[in-house]
Amino acid sequence: MFHNSGRLFYFLLKTDRLKIAIWLLSFTLITVAVPISFENLYPTQAERDVMGQTMGNPAIIAMLGPGDFDSYTVGAMTSHEMILLTAVVVGLMNILLVNRHTRVEEEEGVLELVRALPTGKGANMLAVFLYSLTVNLLLLLLIFSGLVVLGIESIDGNGSLLYGAVLGGTGILFAGITAVTAQLTDNGRSSFGLAFGLLLIAYFVRAVGDVSAETLSWFSPLHLTTRAEVFVSNQWWTVVPLFAGGLVLFVLAGYLVSIRDLDASFLPSRSGRTEASSWLGTPVGLAFRLQRPGIISWSVAMLLVGLSYGSILGDLETFFEGNQILQQMLPGESSDSFTDQFLSMLIVVISIMATIPALMAMLKLYKEEKRGRGDLPFSKPLSRARFFVSYLLIAMVEGAVMLFLAFFGLWIAAISVMEDPFSFGTILGAGAAYLPALYAMIGVSVVLIGFVPRKAGLVWAYLLYAFIVLYFGGLFKFPEWMEYLSPFGFVPELPNEEMAWTPIIFLSAMALVLIVLGFRGYQTRDLEG
Amino acid sequence: MTVIRTVDLSKQFGKVNALNKVNMEVKEGEVYGFIGPNGAGKSTTIRILLGMLNPSGGQAEVLGMDAKKDAVAIHRRLAYVPGDVNLWPNLTGGEVIDLLMSFHGVKNKGRKDELIQAFQFDPSKKCRTYSKGNRQKVALIAAFAIEPDLYIFDEPTSGLDPLMERTFQKYVKEARNQGKSILLSSHILSEVEQLCDRVGIIRDGEMIETGTLEDLRHLTRTNLYVETSRPIDNLETWEGVHDVEKRQSGVSFQVDTERMETVMAELGAFGIKKIESAPPTLEDLFMRHYEGSGGGDR
Known part of the structure; x- marks a missing residue:
């Protein structure tokens, strides 16, 4: 049954060693960097307690979970602000790794090859279990040693070990969940979607529970990460259900493997439509249909982003007075209302986020070509221009819709928590001012697709640059010209600044020029395939 | 009348000479076998004929029009089955067939259903679950359902079983009897021998032999x-x-x-x-x- 699982386990570690190293190092570096910067930003306990008071509002608790706001030490701060979100990403890592080596490899036929070798039927599942156990124990050790060497008073050895154990335990649990979902569905995308969906549900269930009804939170395993009260009261028992749950789920997954055939699944695969609906038969219809799941999830996400940012607005004034670092990050006169300043910055961040799905929609044009899925459509009596315009149209509309949804969510949340809320027109106008900048970014991606398609991913680096300069520029005192190297730097920051039409017209013209230029390149170059 | 004509067609990818002065002529109503080893330049030639690649030199004409400039007008009258059929994992086979047909504005349900039967194809599955042979069936069914003047097949049967290969041959013969022209790039020589009126052999980007099978036999x-x-x-x-x-x-x-x-x-x-x-x-x-x-x- 388990013959040769040791060899497979070793092979898994060997093939993934670089991937694992990058994941684990990133987790460790970020976890260690946070308490160091907290110590620098809030050197006295008095400052930390003020911070603790401002963090105790419902919006933050929904996002990060409950914390010990009355004695907000560096340790308590670190575990409150970091452990839940880190655990979510650790869960995501485990879902990706385990899904890859179970259902995805089965779908691609790799497991068929492995099974044909002298290996037992359960060998792969045991190897995957040992593999995820190793990865999560390594994570535990790295986090523990990384935190403990800092020598910060409130970050002791016991708490550091628990911090690592909570993350590692969450990892094992979601590895186990994925091992089971991989048995249920017959393809890697669905089993990923199922496991990732469970992770998101776990997050939102505890968000609602932490704010309004704690009983509800107990239905979510992620609640245990904050219940562990790391660096406060160190509840070690919370680790037990995480590790035990993971183990039980792996045993279940192994049992399911043993009673099913290769390539079979427990959830029947739905048979789809045998005929296309009529709107699918056009390039726009096809381009939309291919991106529909992504568009829907991004819409929901942007609405939630707007809602969650909006819900903080009520507590803003108190929040800012105790936080000089945030004051530095926000531009403008100190006499201005903090809310307006914060709002201006939120709008920048939201606009940059809305650019992501719009760029993905545009880059999809090249992705289809690269995957060889352009051969059939391009041999049809439709010009390249039609396909190009279809993807461009979706990208532009999607960008506008994403902005609208986020600001709509922001406004809805704001009117329910603020005493003197802004009008929907104000916020929408401020957001709409970023649309030409968003279109200029689409223009940049079009130029890349038209002339150096293999380098099209560079547009992400450019977007990251824009984000860093605008978000951290004030804090790190970057020179002002660095802002003007990205389209977002030109946009008037409403409602904090006056409206200015010149940059809007300039950016629109820029977007147009880039799109036309890129289109010409696209129309004349060789297609890949 | 000539359906496909290339004159000194050349193509370079960087420094690599993929095609070197290829001359090819496919006449109306004939089945032309295009054979050669992997990497000889068959697919490159076809992709130039479809207007997807720009030639580095020479000319490519299809149905009397320029392969690149008049691509849309040409494509209205041809159907292409690529050697590597890549489909959208989230659409079903039936959806893709309809999609490809409606790009041509063709809606011949009777013909489509007949082909789905003949190729014993299940159109209700998502494309990601199809084997290579089934993905080829999607492209073949759509091509034969469109009933164009010119078919271009790039190793269309490499994933099909012998029974389906015979079905494919039946439809090729039917198309030829209706006066359609066919460019068939293939590795399966018995198929080329059975179906093709004339063949061209390409190696290292050069057309080394062309003529009827009889002509070629004469040379050997x-x-x-x-x-x-x-x-x-x-x-x-x-x-x-x-x-x-x-x-x-x-x-x-x-x-x-x-x-x-x-x-x-x-x-x-x-x-x-x-x-x-x-x-x-x-x-x-x-x-x-x-x-x-x-x-x-x-």
């Missing part, structure tokens, strides 16, 4: 087996004789077509008891051209 050797009353000594030293192999009661060898007359005359002197001759197979032709290309890879 005939297989002979003879039994003679007196043994023939040092047959292998005769001019135009190759691959001599002694059997129990006779000898088999190949003769260059242009030396046939002299060889036969000289053989007569040994007292022929039995003689069998077989035309060269396409495979003999093919192997002769492939040897020396280093196994076929560029």
Whole structure:
């Protein structure tokens, strides 16, 4: 049954060693960097307690979970602000790794090859279990040693070990969940979607529970990460259900493997439509249909982003007075209302986020070509221009819709928590001012697709640059010209600044020029395939 | 009338010469076999004909129009089945067939259903679950349902089972009988021998042989087996004789077509008891051209 699982386990570690190293190092570096910067930003306990008071509002608790706001030490701060979100990403890592080596490899036929070798039927599942156990124990050790060497008073050895154990335990649990979902569905995308969906549900269930009804939170395993009260009261028992749950789920997954055939699944695969609906038969219809799941999830996400940012607005004034670092990050006169300043910055961040799905929609044009899925459509009596315009149209509309949804969510949340809320027109106008900048970014991606398609991913680096300069520029005192190297730097920051039409017209013209230029390149170059 | 014509067609990818002055002519109503090893330039030629690649030199005309400039007008009258059919994992086979047909504005449900039956295809599955053969069926069903004037097939049957291969051949013959033109790039020589009126052999980006199968056979050797009353000594030293192999009661060898007359005359002197001759197979032709290309890879 388990013959040769040791060899497979070793092979898994060997093939993934670089991937694992990058994941684990990133987790460790970020976890260690946070308490160091907290110590620098809030050197006295008095400052930390003020911070603790401002963090105790419902919006933050929904996002990060409950914390010990009355004695907000560096340790308590670190575990409150970091452990839940880190655990979510650790869960995501485990879902990706385990899904890859179970259902995805089965779908691609790799497991068929492995099974044909002298290996037992359960060998792969045991190897995957040992593999995820190793990865999560390594994570535990790295986090523990990384935190403990800092020598910060409130970050002791016991708490550091628990911090690592909570993350590692969450990892094992979601590895186990994925091992089971991989048995249920017959393809890697669905089993990923199922496991990732469970992770998101776990997050939102505890968000609602932490704010309004704690009983509800107990239905979510992620609640245990904050219940562990790391660096406060160190509840070690919370680790037990995480590790035990993971183990039980792996045993279940192994049992399911043993009673099913290769390539079979427990959830029947739905048979789809045998005929296309009529709107699918056009390039726009096809381009939309291919991106529909992504568009829907991004819409929901942007609405939630707007809602969650909006819900903080009520507590803003108190929040800012105790936080000089945030004051530095926000531009403008100190006499201005903090809310307006914060709002201006939120709008920048939201606009940059809305650019992501719009760029993905545009880059999809090249992705289809690269995957060889352009051969059939391009041999049809439709010009390249039609396909190009279809993807461009979706990208532009999607960008506008994403902005609208986020600001709509922001406004809805704001009117329910603020005493003197802004009008929907104000916020929408401020957001709409970023649309030409968003279109200029689409223009940049079009130029890349038209002339150096293999380098099209560079547009992400450019977007990251824009984000860093605008978000951290004030804090790190970057020179002002660095802002003007990205389209977002030109946009008037409403409602904090006056409206200015010149940059809007300039950016629109820029977007147009880039799109036309890129289109010409696209129309004349060789297609890949 | 000529359906496909290339004149000194060349294509470079960076420094690599993928095509070097390829001349090809496909006439209306014929099935043209396009054969050559992997990487010889078959797919590159086809992709230029479809307007997806720009030639580095020479011309490519399809249906009397420029392959790149008039791509849309050309594509209205052709259907293409790529060698590697990549489909959208989230759409079903049935959806993709309808999609490809409606890009042509064709909505012939009767014909489509008949083809789905003939190819024994299940259109309700998502494309990600289809094997290579099933993905090829999607493209083939759509192509035959569109019923264009010109078909371009790039190794269309490499994933099909022999039964489905026969179904494919049936529809190719049907199309030819209706006066349609077909460019068939293939590795399956028996298929080319059965279906094609003329063939072109390409190697290392150069067209090395083109003509009817008869023409090509003329250029090559005939297989002979003879039994003679007196043994023939040092047959292998005769001019135009190759691959001599002694059997129990006779000898088999190949003769260059242009030396046939002299060889036969000289053989007569040994007292022929039995003689069998077989035309060269396409495979003999093919192997002769492939040897020396280093196994076929560029």
